[in-house]
Amino acid sequence: MIRQTFTLRRISLLAVSLMLRPVVALEQGGATGAHAQEAQQILYRCDNLQEKSPRSTIGVKLYQGYDGWFFRKSDLENLFEVSDESLAAFKRVNEALAARGIHLVLMPMIPRGIVGRDKIPNDGLLSDMIYDPDFSARQFSAFIDALRQAGIDVVDINQILESAPDFDHSSYSFAADVHWTPDGARLVAEAVARKIRQIIPEKPNPTKFETSLSGEEVLIRGNLTKALNEVCQDKVPPDKLATFKTVQALTSLDALFADVAEGGDGRDLLHIVGTSYTDEALYYNFAGFLREFLKADVSSFSVAGGGLTDAIYGWTQKSGGLAKKPKVLLWEYSSLREILKENTIVSSAIVPAIFGACSGDLEIAAGEFAAGSNFAFDLPKTGERASNYYLHLNFSNAALTGFHITYRYADGNERIATFTNPTRVARLKDLYQRFPEERDDTPVGVSLQLENGLSTSGNVQLCRFPIDAFSRRPVSN
Incomplete structure (x- = not known):
């Protein structure tokens, strides 16, 4: 609208x-x-x-x-x-x-x-x-x-x-x-x-x-x-x-x-x-x-x-x-x-990406993955709205170009998203993705497929946005 x-x-x-x-x-x-x-x-x-x-x-x-x-x-x-x-x-x-x-x-x-x-x-x-x-x-x-x-x-x-x-x-x-x-x-x-x-x-x-x-x-x-x-x-x-x-x-x-x-x-x-x-x-x-x-x-x-x-x-x-x-x-x-x-x-x-890697109470779960081109992770149930969370993945290979992400939900439904690294900004090693907001619940699993047959190792974090991050009053002009 x-x-x-x-x-x-x-x-x-x-x-x-x-x-x-x-x-x-x-x-x-x-x-x-x-x-x-x-x-x-x-x-x-x-x-x-x-x-x-x-x-x-x-x-x-x-x-x-x-x-x-x-x-x-x-x-x-x-x-x-x-x-x-x-x-x-x-x-x-x-x-x-x-x-x-x-x-x-x-x-x-x-x-x-x-x-x-x-x-x-x-x-x-x-x-x-x-x-x-x-x-x-x-x-x-x-x-x-x-x-x-x-x-x-x-x-x-x-x-x-x-x-x-x-x-x-x-x-x-x-x-x-x-x-x-x-x-x-x-x-x-x-x-x-x-x-x-x-x-x-x-x-x-x-x-x-x-x-x-x-x-x-x-x-x-x-x-x-x-x-x-x-x-x-x-x-x-x-x-x-x-x-x-x-x-x-x-x-x-x-x-x-x-x-x-x-x-x-x-x-x-x-x-x-x-x-x-x-x-x-x-x-x-x-x-x-x-x-x-x-x-x-x-x-x-x-x-x-x-x-x-x-x-x-x-x-x-x-x-x-x-x-x-x-x-x-x-x-x-x-x-x-x-x-x-x-x-x-x-x-x-x-x-x-502005909030970046999380730590302390904002890190809900974390893990590492060995070298490959396909990865799957189970995620903990949060009981909160999907908009409160995001994924941070860090890769050893900075030449990656794009990804297919599949979110899996408790009711068996899936949502597929595609992400492409900026073509004019090279050597980026981190991927940040907010959970899809079409659903209120958070996914219980996520799988990642790299494009172009590339391979990488790395680690993954499930992060929570700071509680008051999106409730600030407007700036003055």
């Missing part, structure tokens, strides 16, 4: 407002009437782009805008729905991190149609769809509000842009690449730094970081540009980017060896998990700008192409990640619809 009801009412308002607009035909090669001047800014010949682009390597429908801009269909969304299940998944991550003393800040990326609104031809009246960037911006902010009402601290990039009237919105993103530019990354980093300093006030002796041009220029050859050159008659050149570097400003030799951890408790101030937007191996320098504005070091665990879950799941298992207990975790993700597909993974795998 979809939680939001505002979308249905505003669809009708959108339709009425667009019916009042003049309809002007626009072809890729030219235009007539009031839009002739704008149409002259169509730079490349890409005949029948909407029909041909789904057959490109990225397999999505594309639209050409002005000044060399191109949009994916997903960049031109009018509505941003979030289900009750998705909200519950984010809320559980928030509460799990809070139980570990970590403050979650979620940062959904704003769609390019909103920031590139001036580059959309024919006032958004496209050949096979209608797009209204003002309506889309309001819906994006409503999406942010829905997350906040669930108790999650969220960065609203649309509000950041609206609060910067002198910032050229079209400079936020590349024209023929889906990512933000360093200008966009810098604008958002400054606002995020202010938010984090509201959560964690600045330490007495801040560390100075300085950002400057690196002197190097790179060509941005993303998947969008590559796909365009598969289907367009004219060559679409890559965007050129002057890169930045951020370094610690040393005021003395002592500063070179100083502990840059935030405060005196040895905890890091901020970790980042996310996608290519915040991956330090790429060219946007978001983490560098954050260091400059925060006057503190940050660690990025983002993974290009990792989607919603790869980076945060890898972060839970890395020795420099969750084990360091940062004060704030910034979780960036780029596809707003991805949570609709992956809320089960978030709830069943990432939430227990």
Whole structure:
């Protein structure tokens, strides 16, 4: 069931407002009437782009805008729905991190149609769809509000842009690449730094970081540009980017060896998990700008192409990640619809991974298994709800890719689940799985089958979540 009801009412308002607009035909090669001047800014010949682009390597429908801009269909969304299940998944991550003393800040990326609104031809009246960037911006902010009402601290990039009237919105993103530019990354980093300093006030002796041009220029050859050159008659050149570097400003030799951890408790101030937007191996320098504005070091665990879950799941298992207990975790993700597909993974795998291996009263049962590819374990009866428990399996073989898990219940019924290790985060040796919640009772046995004929030894734990883990009050925004 979809939680939001505002979308249905505003669809009708959108339709009425667009019916009042003049309809002007626009072809890729030219235009007539009031839009002739704008149409002259169509730079490349890409005949029948909407029909041909789904057959490109990225397999999505594309639209050409002005000044060399191109949009994916997903960049031109009018509505941003979030289900009750998705909200519950984010809320559980928030509460799990809070139980570990970590403050979650979620940062959904704003769609390019909103920031590139001036580059959309024919006032958004496209050949096979209608797009209204003002309506889309309001819906994006409503999406942010829905997350906040669930108790999650969220960065609203649309509000950041609206609060910067002198910032050229079209400079936020590349024209023929889906990512933000360093200008966009810098604008958002400054606002995020202010938010984090509201959560964690600045330490007495801040560390100075300085950002400057690196002197190097790179060509941005993303998947969008590559796909365009598969289907367009004219060559679409890559965007050129002057890169930045951020370094610690040393005021003395002592500063070179100083502990840059935030405060005196040895905890890091901020970790980042996310996608290519915040991956330090790429060219946007978001983490560098954050260091400059925060006057503190940050660690990025983002993974290009990792989607919603790869980076945060890898972060839970890395020795420099969750084990360091940062004060704030910034979780960036780029596809707003991805949570609709992956809320089960978030709830069943990432939430227990945040709690990790259990001990003491939280360890209900434990055992070891010899090398093999098939394992079966009997589990003790708990007499409690399945949602209170999870499995933790540790493997000797870090090259494992996927698993088939079969849960067996006292009445003889079984439930089969499949789990795949994140493809872009290698060398993970732990599997965390919350019990299926379709049933109230816990399973009395579990069997595990490894994929691809691989073999491993290891150990298994049946863990209980802390009693008050999911009853915390919402964070403030």
